[in-house]
Amino acid sequence: MNNEELSQVLLDRRASLDRLVANGVAPFAYAYERTHLTADARALLPDGTDAGPAVRIAGRFVSLRSKGKTAFAHVSDASGRLQAYFRKDDMAADQWAVFEELHVGDIVGVAGTLMRTRTGEVTVQCTELTLLAKTLRPLPFAKEQVVDGETRRYSGFADPEQRYRQRYADLAVHPEVRANFYARARMTSAIRGFLDGLGYLEVETPVLQPLYGGAAARPFTTHHNALDMPLYLRIADELYLKRLIVGGFDRVYEIGHDFRNEGIDRTHNPEFTMLEFYESFADYTVMMDRVEQLIVAAADAVRSTPGIDAATVPTFATPFRRIEWVPSLSAGLGRDVMSMIDADLVTAAMEHGVEKPNTLSRPKLMDELFQALVERTITTPTFVLDYPVELSPLAKPKRGMPGLTERFELFAEGREMANAFSELNDPIDQRQRFEAQARLKAAGDDEATGVDEDYLRAMEYGMPPTGGVGIGIDRLLMYLTGTQHIRDVILFPAMRPE
RNA sequence: GCUCCGAUAGCUCAAUGGUAGAGCAGCUGACUCUUAAUCAGUAGGUUGUAGGUUCGAGUCCUACUCGGAGCACCA
Numbered sequence: 001m002n003n004e005e006l007s008q009v010l011l012d013r014r015a016s017l018d019r020l021v022a023n024g025v026a027p028f029a030y031a032y033e034r035t036h037l038t039a040d041a042r043a044l045l046p047d048g049t050d051a052g053p054a055v056r057i058a059g060r061f062v063s064l065r066s067k068g069k070t071a072f073a074h075v076s077d078a079s080g081r082l083q084a085y086f087r088k089d090d091m092a093a094d095q096w097a098v099f100e101e102l103h104v105g106d107i108v109g110v111a112g113t114l115m116r117t118r119t120g121e122v123t124v125q126c127t128e129l130t131l132l133a134k135t136l137r138p139l140p141f142a143k144e145q146v147v148d149g150e151t152r153r154y155s156g157f158a159d160p161e162q163r164y165r166q167r168y169a170d171l172a173v174h175p176e177v178r179a180n181f182y183a184r185a186r187m188t189s190a191i192r193g194f195l196d197g198l199g200y201l202e203v204e205t206p207v208l209q210p211l212y213g214g215a216a217a218r219p220f221t222t223h224h225n226a227l228d229m230p231l232y233l234r235i236a237d238e239l240y241l242k243r244l245i246v247g248g249f250d251r252v253y254e255i256g257h258d259f260r261n262e263g264i265d266r267t268h269n270p271e272f273t274m275l276e277f278y279e280s281f282a283d284y285t286v287m288m289d290r291v292e293q294l295i296v297a298a299a300d301a302v303r304s305t306p307g308i309d310a311a312t313v314p315t316f317a318t319p320f321r322r323i324e325w326v327p328s329l330s331a332g333l334g335r336d337v338m339s340m341i342d343a344d345l346v347t348a349a350m351e352h353g354v355e356k357p358n359t360l361s362r363p364k365l366m367d368e369l370f371q372a373l374v375e376r377t378i379t380t381p382t383f384v385l386d387y388p389v390e391l392s393p394l395a396k397p398k399r400g401m402p403g404l405t406e407r408f409e410l411f412a413e414g415r416e417m418a419n420a421f422s423e424l425n426d427p428i429d430q431r432q433r434f435e436a437q438a439r440l441k442a443a444g445d446d447e448a449t450g451v452d453e454d455y456l457r458a459m460e461y462g463m464p465p466t467g468g469v470g471i472g473i474d475r476l477l478m479y480l481t482g483t484q485h486i487r488d489v490i491l492f493p494a495m496r497p498e
Numbered sequence: 499g500c501u502c503c504g505a506u507a508g509c510u511c512a513a514u515g516g517u518a519g520a521g522c523a524g525c526u527g528a529c530u531c532u533u534a535a536u537c538a539g540u541a542g543g544u545u546g547u548a549g550g551u552u553c554g555a556g557u558c559c560u561a562c563u564c565g566g567a568g569c570a571c572c573a
Contacts, residue, residue: 008542009508009524067536068529105525118531138523140509143534154534155510155522160510216573263499265506268536355570367573391573409573419573447573455544496564 002414013136020134025098027134032109034058034236036435037295039079042122042488045114052114055124058132059080060172061106061203062141071099075110076175084110095129104171105135108364123406141173164493179307184477184489188255190301190475194294195277200251205240207233207257213449214394215228217260220270233259237276238468239455242423245278245466246458253277255473264376267415270494273473282467283396284406285424288383291418291469292318295381295476302480312482314412321382325370326404328384332373335485337366345369363390378411393433395421412479427459 006014020027035056036044039260045052059077075229077486102108109130119124133238142156146445156173157163163170171178210229212219214236222231237254242250258274271354279286296316303313330337340348345365349357354368366388386398387407395405406422424430431451440448477489487493 007508014523015525063533065535066529066530070530070532072532072535074533083533085531088529098571115531117533119533121531121533138508141523142509143522145534152534159505159509159510162503164565218572260572263570265568265572268572339564371573387573416573453509474571498564 004390009138010011013103013134013138016103017134017136020101020131023094023185025101025131027131028131029109029122029132032056032058032130032132034109037079038075038077038082040279041114041124042080042082043175045122048488050116052122054111054113056109057084057124058109059107060314061102061104061108062102062173063144064102069263073102075108075124080175083117083121083126084112085115085117085123086118086129087125088356090125090127090128098131099129102131102143103135103138105139106131106435107133107135107136109450128296129161139169139172139366140336151474159493164487165495165498176307179305180477180481180488181491183305183481186301186305187298187477187480188473189295191255191275192293194297195251195359196291198279200253200277200279201249203244203249203252203254204232205237205242205244205254205257206370207259209234209240211450211452212236213452213455215258215260215451216447218446220259222263226307235260237472238470239272240474241278242463242466243455245423246461246463247282250280250464251278264494267475267478269474269486269490269498272486272490275471275473276468277442278423278466278468280464283465284385284408284420284467286421287467287469288322290317290467291383291420291471292316292320295410295417296470298476299480302477308481313480314383320410321380321423322385322408323374324385325380325387329366329370330372333369337369355416361390363388375411375416376414379413381410381412383410392421393437394430396424396426397429415475415479416472417473417476417479418469420467423463423468425459425463425465427456427463431456 017027033056037058038057038059038203041057044055057075057077059081061073062076063074064237065072068329073084073086075084086099086123091099110124110126111128112124112126113124115123134168140157142153145152145154152201157169168282207229208222208224210231212232212235215238217221217235219235220233222233223229224231235258237256241252241254253276255273255275257271257295259271261270262268262422264270277290279290294346296318299313299316302308303310326338342365345355349360349365349369352369352372354365354372357368361367378430385408386401386404387395389397389403389405392407393404395407398404398406409416410418424433432450434449434456437448438450441450474489478486483489
């Protein structure tokens with residue numbers, strides 16, 4: 001890009017850079033030895049004290065108020081922000097000359113002693129200033145004012161498109177956005193700690209798979225050149241994790257990305273983070289306990305994250321409410337769903353706003369009705385138990401209830417939070433389920449999966465009774481932080497190219 | 499994929515079909531405890547892209563691009 005294409009503000013920044021270089025200042029430093037994070041430095045000056053020790057802090061100028069021969073700025077780092085005070089008489093002439101070239105957004109090191117201003121704010125009185133990185137493009141910092149304890153922003157960085165496309169700028173100017181991602185890391189760390197504490201082994205399984213399975217979804221396809229074969233990006237981790245159960249790792253989990261080639265909206269990103277965990281010798285009732293404890297641990301981790309409003313994070317009474325799929329759907333319909341003929345289900349589906357019900361299979365119809373009549377009404381965390389076998393090709397049959405499986409889903413705020421079952425470990429039954437799926441696929445259902453012969457071979461070697469759970473990490477964090485858009489919990493959400 | 503809404507200065511936003519503006523940021527100057535600092539001055543634009551209507555288009559029409567909301571899809 002030549003200078004004629006740059007806007008005036010960008011040209012001004014480059015001119016400032018040129019002046020610094022002409023005066024022998026290196027505008028992009030290699031390192032800075034800081035002694036304190038800003039939050040730790042502030043803690044060195046307790047209430048009632050007006051003078052403190054020398055500190056060296058480093059960060060970005062997020063505000064700058066020049067009064068001629070003095071100036072105040074706020075320096076922001078990962079821990080927060082701290083005011084710095086610059087006074088011409090306290091600084092070497094060449095240092096003051098550097099200061100006069102600085103802009104909001106510049107990254108600096110500030111060395112000086114802690115003081116308290118007339119208005120009571122803890123401040124570093126700068127004696128040595130080091131430019132660490134010159135900003136050549138203005139960051140859209142908002143003016144801020146604290147009114148009644150609340151920070152009000154004026155003319156901030158508000159365009160959602162630009163905030164997602166330039167997440168670096170969004171993060172740089174919005175500490176509360178950074179807080180969401182600190183919360184995300186703390187949450188996954190707490191989940192790992194919880195599972196590790198139970199003796200689970202964290203593993204990694206293939207993302208590129210010759211067959212996709214473990215869920216009903218359209219996959220992304222790709223091609224391996226050397227092998228000259230199609231590969232699919234996984235839609236679930238499930239079938240590989242259960243191969244590991246066969247292999248003798250009796251408690252395994254994976255946190256990783258799944259990929260589904262579907263629409264993008266408030267709750268869907270084409271790649272998203274899934275937690276799956278499998279436990280030998282456990283059935284789905286054990287897994288309900290695990291899920292309850294895991295979600296409580298995740299919520300505690302989010303609640304304790306600095307910058308997160310703890311009052312907005314849900315608290316939970318355990319055990320969670322438990323309802324059964326068939327009776328709750330029958331209650332919603334006002335009649336026994338299992339005795340309804342298909343035509344009656346179509347009629348009921350139309351009454352409840354299901355689109356084109358006559359194109360749907362019986363299990364899909366029932367599922368649509370369940371979503372409309374039951375799922376959307378669930379607010380507090382609730383386990384829904386025992387789904388029809390047609391909807392659950394990988395789950396064990398329900399003991400004493402033909403046609404149902406030992407499966408539960410956890411719902412909260414109308415959204416699915418977890419899906420789990422007593423895993424099917426009978427290879428003969430599993431083959432029949434796969435073949436039913438293969439018939440659906442042959443009939444044009446591109447979400448149905450085929451027969452995974454290798455998985456069946458593994459199961460034939462003997463798979464212990466196993467309980468398994470899948471939890472969407474992004475949606476769990478959305479629920480715990482009260483965010484409405486999945487883009488707010490994913491650092492770089494999918495966007496069309498600019 | 500469908501419907502509606504939107505795109506104007508670095509940022510946030512104005513502008514009956516009739517000379518494209520403001521605040522902040524920038525630049526120049528004043529100001530040695532400020533905090534949306536203040537004050538004075540100044541500069542900054544192919545109005546998302548391409549066509550069309552019109553004496554004249556930021557504004558009206560068409561198509562396209564990108565985004566938002568909703569719908570569809572997503573067990």
